[in-house]
Amino acid sequence: MSEFAIEFKDVTKSFAKQNGGRQMILDHVNFSIPVGKTTVIAGGSGQGKSVTLKLILGLMPVDSGQILVGGEDVTGLRGRSLEQLRTRFGVLFQGSALFDSLSVYENVALPLRERTSKSDGEIREQVMAILTQLELTGHEEKFPAQLSGGMRKRVGLARALQLKPEIMLFDEPTTGLDPVMTQDIYRLFARTQEQVGYTAMIVSHDIPKVFNLADQVIVLNNGKTDVFASPEALQWSREPHIREFVESTMGEIYQSYLVEQ
């Protein structure tokens, strides 16, 4: 069993530009996500944070390099092997990605209906348990359009946790939420991680708040990565581009966060 949940080895990803040429998103990137820990992927817009998640899930192919999950090379997996790999992940999308035509209950029950042979009674029991845990009872008959942003995130989290994932991927989980709701969502992440024991990878620009959860921080910048063992290590980095990132992204807020800590 590998000590790393996910490893990127020399991974390159680029996209064709509309006017010709290629736009390099990840340029020979290397990093590892330790098992059971929380890693935050930070970086500005268009730096490839969400692309990194999609590469891990096999939603788009890498140009070159290897991606390992639990020590196994999963680069270029297809068909049933890829489906099998995806059952190990839970994903909370930026916009929650709930199915508009299904109720909260049906959304949360969907992975159980499609991926397990549980009876309707067992499914109901499990769905109601997670809805209670995430403070969603009483809302199970509502449709996604009737929910607030924070509730949609919680429903997305409930759905992602249904198959007890080894690894949870969070794509900008607090975008569009107010500060109170943001804290609430982070509290739920910490609680569910403690209960389920998953490895978490959080793509976020909600810095420094997300650092309360982080064991490791990876900064994506111009196709390259800088890996820091803790948020504090990032803050004390002497690299000029990291200094620039810290000051532009966090500035005084980060200083006050450090004082708080």
Add this chain to the structure above:
Amino acid sequence: MAFEQGEGSMQRNPVEKLGETGLYMLQDMGRMGLYLLLALKGVFRRPFRMAEFMRQMHFIGAGSMMVIFCTAASTGMVLGLQGYYSLHKFGAEGMLGSAVSLTLIMELGPVLTAIMVAGRAGSAMCAELGIMRISEQIDALECMAVDPFRYLISPKFLAALVSIPLLTALFDVVGIAGGYVAGVHLMGVNPGSYLEGMRTSVTNHDISLGVIKSFVFALLVVWICSGRGYFIYQIRGAGFGAQSVSRVTTQAVVFSSISVLIFDYLLTAVLL
């Protein structure tokens, strides 16, 4: 901003642009070909989604009945009037039943049904899948290890392949009845000669041609309309967000209607 590589800022000459367009079209055809295979394969993957199939049957089939009824009645009545006007010049009004029924069964029934369904249900199908794609709902299905073809696409294919031929049959019957009303009740054609003309001139071969056409057109409509929505990100010039959905939906209806007309000619030339 991620850094850029290559000759992005260089102006390309017409030959390069032509090559790029050719490559894009090849890629698009390959993508759509693979999509068709996966959608048809998904029909046979278990567990079969009966509830979704029935929902799609209701949406494509039952939901289109009124549109088909109105189009067919109007087309049949116009055919009755126009046919009477032309045949009357040769003193052959008795052939009206034969002319109306053959035109509807072999030609107008399958073509107009497919075009009407493309406009009503095909556009909705394309927009639904496009929105599901841009709001990451299809990605979410894939991440849950749920095959989007089996779950979303294949029930639409099967429902279209069942309901469009049935709608075509409805179109034919209503159209022939419309022709009867216009020819017999309005223009005074003998009812016996209208019905007898239809009975003697329509052969099994003519009906088979209409049925084959309706199956082919059903496949074209559901394939193009759902495929454009599914691949909304890969379509050149589609743009982003809501604008991309509207552009791709328009494109899907236009492409599927033109394909129906082209295949109509090809099938008629080969099977007649």
